[in-house]
Amino acid sequence: MxxxxxxxxxxxxxxxxxxxxxxxxxxxxxxxxxxxxxxxxxxxxxxxxxxxxxxxxxATDAVDAPVRMQRGVGLADSEEVDDEDVVVAVGDQRLVRGGDMTAVRTAGDVDARALGHTLARLGAASVLVDAAGVAGGELVVVVPNRQGATALRVVEDALGSVPA
CATH class of the missing domain: 1.10.10 (Arc Repressor Mutant, subunit A)
Structure with a gap:
């Protein structure tokens, strides 16, 4: 070579x-x-x-997707929860109502590029990410409650400049 x-x-x-x-x-x-x-x-x-x-x-693309924050969520195994408490499910893990975490969610034209860029920006802002994923046009990032507002601002800003 x-x-x-x-x-x-x-x-x-x-x-x-x-x-x-x-x-x-x-x-x-x-x-x-x-x-x-x-x-x-x-x-x-x-x-x-x-x-x-x-x-x-x-080059960058702006993703036009409203971002919202949902406080009081937690992670649990599928055996531990009722289906009505589930916010998001991936494999055997469930993001459920009731907990000491915050989910920052957006729905729209989001994909793996948007998630990767968002995670990089959250890392640069020293925001601890406990769970994250994207599927079906929805992006979810789970952070400690105390970092929820910062994560919301970072996610909104990151989605405004997703690398093309």
Whole structure:
């Protein structure tokens, strides 16, 4: 495998670096050292520059979906709950009424890209996510009650700029 091919493969394994290359905000020499490939760092930096030139500039889409917060939810196994208490179910896990967590929910044109971007933004804001998922045009993120308002703001903001 050529050094250029190895550099491209290494970048694809590091999504943050791929996004940075697309955005044009990379110190190529530092990135070459970070990737720690067998080869001259200057040659790796050159390969990264060439790869970045081939990438499309980042674009974003705004997701038009109302976001709402539901306090007083918790996680439980399916054997422990009545069906009327279930808010959301995934496998044997249920998000149920009654608990010390908050669900931030949105319904609309949401998908896995929106969820991934939302989780990254929540992580950057130091919001602890206890559970999250997207299916059937609904996105749900479960956080501790004390972080519910922050999570609501972050989710609303994140959905305004989902990477395309």
């Amino acid at each position: 050529s050094l250029a091919a190895a550099a491209r493969e290494a970048v694809r394994a590091e999504p943050f670096l791929h996004r940075a290359l697309r955005a044009g905000v990379v110190n190529y020499r530092a990135a070459a050292h970070y990737l720690d490939l067998d080869g001259d760092p200057d040659a790796v930096a050159t390969a990264l520059r060439r790869y970045a030139d081939e990438l499309d500039s980042p």
